[in-house]
Amino acid sequence: MNSNQSPCLDVQEKLSAYLDDELTQQEQQRIYLHLQNCPNCKALADDLLQMRGDLKSAVLTSVDTEHLPRVLADRPARRLAFVGWALVIAAVLLLGGIVSWQFIREVFSESGVGRWLGIGVIAFYGGLFLLFLSVLRQRLIARKTDKYKKVQL
Ligand SMILES: [Zn+2]
Incomplete structure (x- = not known):
């Protein structure tokens, strides 16, 4: 002072x-x-x-709380997003399926070490894929419980 x-x-x-x-x-x-x-x-x-x-x-x-629920619940946007995700997932599954199928066929036509190596690789990527799915599922569940609760207010 x-x-x-x-x-x-x-x-x-x-x-x-x-x-x-x-x-x-x-x-x-x-x-x-x-x-x-x-x-x-x-x-x-x-x-x-x-x-x-x-x-x-x-x-x-x-942060207009009156309009927020309406924006989040906008149906056309959600439908578009749904279709978009469905297409992306379908494409990934299709391409992934083709590639893995070819890979798996090659692995089983081989013999000895190459075959076990291939099986190891398949197990590795299969495991990664499952982990990815589990994370995705958790995210979706979290998102649903989170946002929907807020929107209902
Ligand atoms: Zn003064």
Whole structure:
């Protein structure tokens, strides 16, 4: 606290912290008392409060909770997404199926070490695929319980 500084300057510097209740109780008290007796600083504090209120309401309206459920529940968008996912999954299954089928046939036409190596590779990728499926399933379940609960509000 600089005693050479005018009390108003000191108060104005700490207004923001004062409004956030971040000062010591003594300082809060001192600024509170100053604001009671100094219309200048009081006006400034009011302006600051007003500005914060505006900011808050601007943030709140931009995250418009009334429209959010409707956007999320937009049927055409969800149908398009569903068709898109179905196509992607079908393509992956088809291509993956063809490649693995060829691979498996080659593996079993081989003999000795090559065959066991191939089986090892198949087991490895099969395992990866199953892990991927389990993660996907968990995600879907999490998404359903999460979003739907929020939307129902
Ligand atoms: Zn003042």
